[in-house]
Structure formats: structure tokens, C-alpha cells
Amino acid sequence: MITTNSLIKAYGPKLALDDVSVSVPDGSVYGLVGPNGAGKTTLLGILAGLRRPTSGSVEIGVPRERMAVLPDTPQFEPWLTAREVVDLSRNLSAPEVPPARVEEVLIEAGLEESIDVRVGGFSRGMLQRLGLAATVIGDPQVLLLDEPSAALDPAGRREVLDVVTRLRGRATVMFSSHILSDVQEVCDTVGILRDGHLLFEGPLNDLLVGRAGTIFRIRLREPLDGLVASLQRASWAGSVEQLAPGDLRVTAIDPGQAERSLIRVLADAGAAVISVTPEGADLEDVFLELTS
Amino acid sequence: MNLWRLEWLRMTRTNRWIAIFAVFVFFGIIGPLSARYIGEIVEQFGGGIEVSFPEPTPADGIMQYSGNVQQLGLLVLVMIAAGALTIESRYEMAVFLRTRVGSTARLLIPRYVVVAGTGVIAFVAGTLLAWYETAVLIGPLDAGAMAAGMAFGSVYLLFAVAVVAFAGSALKNVLPTVIVTLTVLLLLPLIGLIPVVEEWLPSHLVGGLDGLVRGAEATDFIKSLVVTLAGTLALQYGTIRLLARREL
Numbered sequence: 001m002i003t004t005n006s007l008i009k010a011y012g013p014k015l016a017l018d019d020v021s022v023s024v025p026d027g028s029v030y031g032l033v034g035p036n037g038a039g040k041t042t043l044l045g046i047l048a049g050l051r052r053p054t055s056g057s058v059e060i061g062v063p064r065e066r067m068a069v070l071p072d073t074p075q076f077e078p079w080l081t082a083r084e085v086v087d088l089s090r091n092l093s094a095p096e097v098p099p100a101r102v103e104e105v106l107i108e109a110g111l112e113e114s115i116d117v118r119v120g121g122f123s124r125g126m127l128q129r130l131g132l133a134a135t136v137i138g139d140p141q142v143l144l145l146d147e148p149s150a151a152l153d154p155a156g157r158r159e160v161l162d163v164v165t166r167l168r169g170r171a172t173v174m175f176s177s178h179i180l181s182d183v184q185e186v187c188d189t190v191g192i193l194r195d196g197h198l199l200f201e202g203p204l205n206d207l208l209v210g211r212a213g214t215i216f217r218i219r220l221r222e223p224l225d226g227l228v229a230s231l232q233r234a235s236w237a238g239s240v241e242q243l244a245p246g247d248l249r250v251t252a253i254d255p256g257q258a259e260r261s262l263i264r265v266l267a268d269a270g271a272a273v274i275s276v277t278p279e280g281a282d283l284e285d286v287f288l289e290l291t292s
Numbered sequence: 293m294n295l296w297r298l299e300w301l302r303m304t305r306t307n308r309w310i311a312i313f314a315v316f317v318f319f320g321i322i323g324p325l326s327a328r329y330i331g332e333i334v335e336q337f338g339g340g341i342e343v344s345f346p347e348p349t350p351a352d353g354i355m356q357y358s359g360n361v362q363q364l365g366l367l368v369l370v371m372i373a374a375g376a377l378t379i380e381s382r383y384e385m386a387v388f389l390r391t392r393v394g395s396t397a398r399l400l401i402p403r404y405v406v407v408a409g410t411g412v413i414a415f416v417a418g419t420l421l422a423w424y425e426t427a428v429l430i431g432p433l434d435a436g437a438m439a440a441g442m443a444f445g446s447v448y449l450l451f452a453v454a455v456v457a458f459a460g461s462a463l464k465n466v467l468p469t470v471i472v473t474l475t476v477l478l479l480l481p482l483i484g485l486i487p488v489v490e491e492w493l494p495s496h497l498v499g500g501l502d503g504l505v506r507g508a509e510a511t512d513f514i515k516s517l518v519v520t521l522a523g524t525l526a527l528q529y530g531t532i533r534l535l536a537r538r539e540l
Contacts, residue, residue, distance in 0.1 A: 049391070051540065
């Protein structure tokens with residue numbers, strides 16, 4: 001649905017995007033993550049047609065009218081009501097959508113109390129919800145969301161994530177976020193940008209699974225002298241940390257061998273084992289590992 | 293809700309139309325009054341100094357009005373137009389509109405028409421008031437001259453708002469847009485000090501109303517009218533092109 005090929009965007013001598021090729025599958029929720037200045041907003045701007053690439057190409061499988069963009073801090077004319085903002089959006093992007101849908105979308109966005117209130121008095125969170133309502137009213141096939149949940153309280157964030165989750169399969173969503181737990185929760189595909197370079201792109205599971213299982217968390221009934229040393233001697237073990245008495249974290253450099261040998265090492269040491277669990281890597285760990 | 297209604301609401305809900313009408317109507321009332329009673333006013337506040345003024349003519353009533361609206365009226369209109377026509381002064385609003393409206397012409401035209409139209413209607417309303425009052429207080433005016441003068445003045449306002457639109461698309465911010473527009477509009481009469489070019493410049497139309505009621509011929513303004521209309525269209529085209537090429 002959305003592909004870019006060797007995208008370069010230069011601002012003077014600085015490359016905001018350097019040879020970025022992304023591929024966003026149809027109907028997926030694609031999370032674009034990266035530190036400040038990584039090029040996320042520039043990439044979204046190019047996809048939205050608001051900026052031109054210095055070189056490279058963009059292919060979007062839908063007409064521009066079927067795309068919707070939500071900036072990170074949406075703003076609207078303060079003298080318009082919420083209903084008028086969403087109705088304007090409906091009229092401009094999808095006039096075939098019946099006007100009655102405007103109220104439904106506003107209610108879904110949690111703005112039922114403020115439908116006919118002028119937006120000049122709206123909080124940042126309310127503006128974000130209004131922006132989302134104005135974005136989804138046209139039933140777009142592609143949504144580009146720039147930090148859609150950054151300004152929201154936990155309840156508002158939850159609502160935004162629910163809206164994004166509901167869109168999976170119905171529309172292709174690309175959203176940038178600093179909140180990695182949000183990305184991990186709703187995205188099925190991830191792109192990691194740093195300094196204009198795409199460090200990783202692919203299914204979230206591919207990113208995390210390769211790292212899951214390399215760490216084992218071991219809880220013991222009681223601390224056991226000598227066990228740490230035994231584990232450290234094992235050829236498959238990388239590091240062994242004692243997080244607390246009876247709580248060990250073992251990093252395996254050879255996960256297969258670790259799965260075959262770990263229990264034997266524990267048994268040989270006479271450990272009273274409460275649990276041995278593989279510790280899945282989360283996106284934050286992987287992100288820090290890739291971007292540091 | 294469409295882009296035309298959006299611009300209508302911008303004009304009415306922000307009370308900008310009141311500011312535009314207030315200045316034109318105010319001078320439409322005050323101009324002929326001050327022309328008619330300038331002697332009495334000076335006598336009243338002059339501290340006993342006796343000043344004699346010639347008997348006012350109907351053209352004096354219009355000149356008082358015209359002189360004031362060409363300065364203060366134009367200033368207010370330019371400021372209000374700059375607020376509406378700097379389409380990209382707020383990034384988030386610009387994103388909202390640019391990603392939903394494919395053509396920049398579709399975005400610009402309602403803004404231009406509503407602002408310029410309000411300015412022209414206010415100018416015509418003020419002129420009609422000044423005409424009526426002059427006729428009652430001083431004497432009748434030639435209807436043909438007044439009609440042509442209103443037409444020329446209106447075309448000049450359309451040109452002035454087109455300059456605002458072009459400056460706004462190039463500069464993005466309201467204050468620089470106002471400053472550049474006023475500079476351009478003030479420079480034109482200065483260039484017009486060169487006699488050969490004066491009758492070709494848009495600023496020549498500014499003196500149309502006053503000149504016509506004093507006996508000038510409408511044909512004296514044809515060259516300026518053509519250049520002003522062509523300039524207005526060229527500025528509109530330039531604005532549309534600039535907006536289309538600009539990155540957000």
C-alpha cells in the first residue's frame with residue numbers, strides 16, 4: 001500500500017532522511033519510532049504530500065483524498081464548534097458521508113459533551129480527540145498519525161489506541177510515537193529511524209522474538225551459594241546477575257544450549273526452583289539497543 | 293460546512309466585518325460633515341481666531357471622505373485581509389486544509405473573495421453615505437462620475453487584497469505581510485511621481501473618485517484600470533503557484 005524507495009530529504013547539508021525505503025503492508029498498523037530529530041515527521045510529511053523528497057520515490061496505493069493526516073498538536077479555528085470542524089473535514093474529504101455521521105464520530109471520540117462548543121476553549125487532549133474525529137470521519141484508507149496519543153491523559157490515550165486498533169484491517173495506519181508501549185500494543189509492523197536512517201523494519205514479532213528467550217529469569221526458594229559461579233562457568237551463559245536474593249537473571253549467548261542445560265545446572269546445584277521463565281524483550285529494550 | 297461558509301464565519305464570528313464597515317461608514321458620515329462645517333468647527337475651537345474658508349463644493353465632501361478611507365480604510369482592510377490570507381501562518385491549520393483540499397486555488401479563492409468583497413461593499417456603502425450626505429448638506433454630485441469613481445476605487449481594493457494574498461503566501465506571517473503590503477502600496481504613488489508612468493499605475497485609481505467629481509474623464513483612468521486588473525489576476529496566479537510549491 002505505501003512504499004518508499006531510497007528516499008532522501010536534505011535540508012541544506014543535513015540529511016533528514018537518508019536512503020529510507022519503507023514498505024507498509026495493506027491494512028497494517030505501522031509504528032514509526034525513533035528519537036527526536038530521527039526524521040519521523042519529515043517522513044510522514046513526505047507521505048502526506050506536504051513535503052517533497054530530494055530524491056527517491058513514494059508510492060501510495062490510494063488517491064490523496066483517501067488519505068488523512070493528524071499532526072501531533074492539532075489546531076482548529078477557535079470560533080468553530082467541534083461539529084463544524086468535523087463537518088468541514090467531512091465535506092472536504094468525503095462529501096458522500098452523511099452529515100449525521102459527524103455526531104457519531106464525535107461521540108466515539110469522547111466529545112459528546114462538547115459537540116456544539118467552540119473549540120477555542122478546548123484542552124490539548126480534547127483537540128487531539130477532535131483531530132482524530134476529523135481524521136476518521138472520511139473513512140480514509142490510509143491514516144498518518146503523528147504522535148497521536150502524546151498529549152492525552154491515560155483514559156484519552158486508551159481511547160486513541162482503541163480507535164487505532166479498530167482501524168486494523170479496515171485502513172492502513174502509520175503512526176509515529178515516543179510511547180513505545182503504545183507502539184508495542186497496537187502495531188503489527190515497526191520501523192525504527194535514527195538520524196534519518198531506517199535501522200529496522202519488519203513485523204514487531206520478528207523484532208522481539210529474536211531477542212526473546214536469550215534471557216532467563218530464575219526464582220529460587222532461597223539463595224544458593226555457588227550457583228552463580230556454576231552458571232557463569234557454563235559455555236552457553238553470557239552474564240549472570242543476582243537481582244535480589246533468590247532472583248537471578250541469566251543472559252544466554254547460545255539459547256538452544258541454554259534450554260537443554262539450564263535445568264541440569266540448577267538440579268546439580270541442588271537449587272529449590274520456584275520458576276524459570278524466558279524474559280521477552282520489550283520494544284523499549286530493543287529500541288535502546290538499536291539506537292544507542 | 294464548506295470553505296465558503298468557513299470564510300463567512302471567519303468574517304462574521306470574529307467581527308472583522310464590523311471593523312471594516314465601521315471605518316468606511318464613519319468616514320462616509322464624517323467626510324461631508326467636516327467639509328460642510330469646517331468653518332464653524334474651527335471658529336468654535338479656534339479661541340477667537342477668525343478664519344475664512346471658501347464656500348464648500350460637493351467635490352469637497354467626497355474629497356474629505358476619499359482621502360480618509362484611502363489611508364485608514366485601506367490600512368484596516370489590509371490588516372484584516374492579512375489575518376485571513378496568510379493561509380500557512382499556523383502549521384496545524386495548514387496541514388488540516390492542505391491535506392484535504394487538493395487545489396490551492398480552491399483554498400485561496402473563498403478567502404480572497406470574502407475579504408475583498410467585504411472591503412468593496414464597505415467602500416461602496418461608505419461612498420453612498422458620503423454621496424447622500426454631500427447632496428443634502430452641500431449640493432448634488434454627478435451620478436456617472438460617482439459610479440465610475442466607486443468602480444475604480446473597488447478595483448483598487450481588489451488589487452490591494454491581491455497584494456496581501458501574494459505577500460501572505462510568500463511570507464507566511466501576518467505582521468511581515470502587512471508591512472510588505474503597505475510598503476508596496478505606498479511605493480506605487482512615489483513611483484507615480486514620474487509623469488510618464490503615473491497614469492499606468494494602480495495607485496492612479498486611488499484618485500479616481502475625487503478626480504471624477506472634479507471633472508476628470510473616466511477615460512483618464514483606463515490605462516491604470518487595465519494594469520490594475522491584470523496585476524490583480526497575475527498576483528492571484530502567483531499566489532496559487534507559490535502556495536502549491538511551498539512545503540509545510
